[in-house]
Amino acid sequence: xxxxxxVRTKDLLAVVMxxxxxxxxxxxxxxxxxxxxxxxxxxxxGAGISGLLMLAAITMTGRAEAPKRHKPLLALLxxxxxxxxxxxxxxxxxxxxxxxxxxxxxxAPRYINDSMQEVGVPNIVTSVLASYRAFDTLGEVAVIxxxxxGVLSLLSLPRRRRSSELDESSEDxxxxxxxxxxxxxxxxxxxxxxxxxxxxxxxxxxxxxxxGGGFQAGVIFAAAIILYAMLFGLDKARRVFNQxxxxxxxxxxxxxxxxxxxxxxxxxxxxxDYNVLADDPLAGQHLGILLIELGVGxxxxxxxxxxxxxxxxxREAQQNSPELNSPELSSTKQNxxxxx
Amino acid sequence: xxxxxxxxxxVVLLMMIGFYIVIAHGNLIKKLVGLTIFQTSVFIFYxxxxxxxxxxxxxxxxxxxxxxxxxxxxxxLTAIVVGxxxxxxxxxxxxxxxESYGSIEEDEIQIQDQLTEDKT
Numbered sequence: 001x002x003x004x005x006x007v008r009t010k011d012l013l014a015v016v017m018x019x020x021x022x023x024x025x026x027x028x029x030x031x032x033x034x035x036x037x038x039x040x041x042x043x044x045x046g047a048g049i050s051g052l053l054m055l056a057a058i059t060m061t062g063r064a065e066a067p068k069r070h071k072p073l074l075a076l077l078x079x080x081x082x083x084x085x086x087x088x089x090x091x092x093x094x095x096x097x098x099x100x101x102x103x104x105x106x107x108a109p110r111y112i113n114d115s116m117q118e119v120g121v122p123n124i125v126t127s128v129l130a131s132y133r134a135f136d137t138l139g140e141v142a143v144i145x146x147x148x149x150g151v152l153s154l155l156s157l158p159r160r161r162r163s164s165e166l167d168e169s170s171e172d173x174x175x176x177x178x179x180x181x182x183x184x185x186x187x188x189x190x191x192x193x194x195x196x197x198x199x200x201x202x203x204x205x206x207x208x209x210x211x212g213g214g215f216q217a218g219v220i221f222a223a224a225i226i227l228y229a230m231l232f233g234l235d236k237a238r239r240v241f242n243q244x245x246x247x248x249x250x251x252x253x254x255x256x257x258x259x260x261x262x263x264x265x266x267x268x269x270x271x272x273d274y275n276v277l278a279d280d281p282l283a284g285q286h287l288g289i290l291l292i293e294l295g296v297g298x299x300x301x302x303x304x305x306x307x308x309x310x311x312x313x314x315r316e317a318q319q320n321s322p323e324l325n326s327p328e329l330s331s332t333k334q335n336x337x338x339x340x
Numbered sequence: 341x342x343x344x345x346x347x348x349x350x351v352v353l354l355m356m357i358g359f360y361i362v363i364a365h366g367n368l369i370k371k372l373v374g375l376t377i378f379q380t381s382v383f384i385f386y387x388x389x390x391x392x393x394x395x396x397x398x399x400x401x402x403x404x405x406x407x408x409x410x411x412x413x414x415x416x417l418t419a420i421v422v423g424x425x426x427x428x429x430x431x432x433x434x435x436x437x438x439e440s441y442g443s444i445e446e447d448e449i450q451i452q453d454q455l456t457e458d459k460t
Contacts, residue, residue, distance in 0.1 A: 012367070012369055012370070015369075015370065015373055016373075019373055019376065022377070022380070026380050026383070026384065029384065030384075030387055033387050033388055033390075033391045033408070034391060034392075034395055034396060034397045034398070034408040035387045035390065035391075035397070035408065035412075035413045035416070036397045036399070037413055037417050038383070038387060038413050038416050038417050038420070041417050041420045041421060042383075042420055045420050045421060045423075045424045046380075049424055050376065050424050050427060053424075053427070053428050053431055054372075054373070054431065056431075057369060057434060057435055058369060060435050060438060061369060061434060061435065061438040061444050062438075072360075072364040075360060075363040075364035076360065076364070078359075078363065079356045079359050079360045079363065080356070082356070082359065083352050083353070083355070083356040086348075086352045086355070087348070087349060087352050090345050090348035090349070090352070091345070093345060093348055095345065096346065096347040096388060096391070098392075098393070099392055099393065099406075101389070103389050103390060103409055103411075103412070104392065104409055107411060108409045108410065108411055111410055111411065112398070112407050115400075116400055122399055122400040122401070123398070123399045123400075124398040124399065124400065124407065124410040125398055125410045125413045128410050128411060129414045129417065129418070133414060136418075137418060140418040140419075140421070140422050143422050143425065143426075144421060144422055144425045147422075147426055147428060147429045148425065150429045150432070151428055151429055151432045154429075154432040154433065154435075154436055155432050155435065209399075211397075211399070213417075215417060215418065215420075218421075219421065300421060303425060304424075307428045307432075310432070311428075311431070311432070311435070
């Protein structure tokens, strides 16, 4: 239903709000389907960070969608043909919830039956993520890191020359204004942020036993920092979390992950085989999972913060000097007029 | 019983909606939202495949013998976070497009491109 509403709505702000609700709904859907770890991630990502980033983007691009000029009939036709073929394809699929489905036959029984002896971590999702399929996860973290670099190279601005005094005074006045406007929000978030950070750390290190792990913890940690940046201004947040420091953390997280693999190579095992990290295989597994989850958490949190800071910094720069910031825009306009 | 397949139909429906937004809408941010819906439909597809009747969440506990399949959960968990990172990359591209073209509507960008091509 929400998805259909998204199709119909022209106002992009409303669309973004609806995507937030959609994310929360699908999170609860995942809980119903017994996928608690996934629901956790979807709740923090789908309902939190993604809406925020889209908001940041539409403040820069404008919130109205232009009315369509061409008829959507052809698109509708294509979509219905694809959908019809897919539904025809599902007719052979195993029924929902059936225990004999081929998905449950190959590796899953081994994960469920043997992971306690082999890895010693009650949360099977964590043991599969960090131990059985650690190489895969390393790739995913590398993708996230690359995306962070991409956003950085697309949106980062040349280092600002601090014309300090003028800047400071204007900053102070806007800050005062903000302070009066959002008093309640600020005080409450001041109380809340330490707890959010603490919760993120709990999720990080308790991922072995309950739902949680590096990915969720990273996102929650980043959410706390972003909340701080939104309410207290980007400059203040930047002073706490230096841009280059965050970039360093993102790189260190990935490096930590990979180096755990290399260390296990040196100890005579396979890449990312934790059994050789300590005398006792189980202790080695624990150590390895802890370390790589830490690496994942570092990278994810740092990349999310980098992405948000760059969006927000771009926006601030645009507001301060709309003409100066888009030289390409004026040049293309000139080109257009010349072409005509 | 055909009704036992209803989870796939929900997935296909969501996928169709997302696909439709991607094809039929000219606004680039709207397209990204459509892509997100498409993505979620695939997530739900995986997770619903991993679900087992009267199974419980895959965290080992005493007195529970049936767990839902942990493998799809792992795949989707990482896919969600990777998805938001790539969406952010897409949004960054949209912002840059807005800056250089002054618009994020597909048709207008195309018109501008043609004009500059004609000129050269």
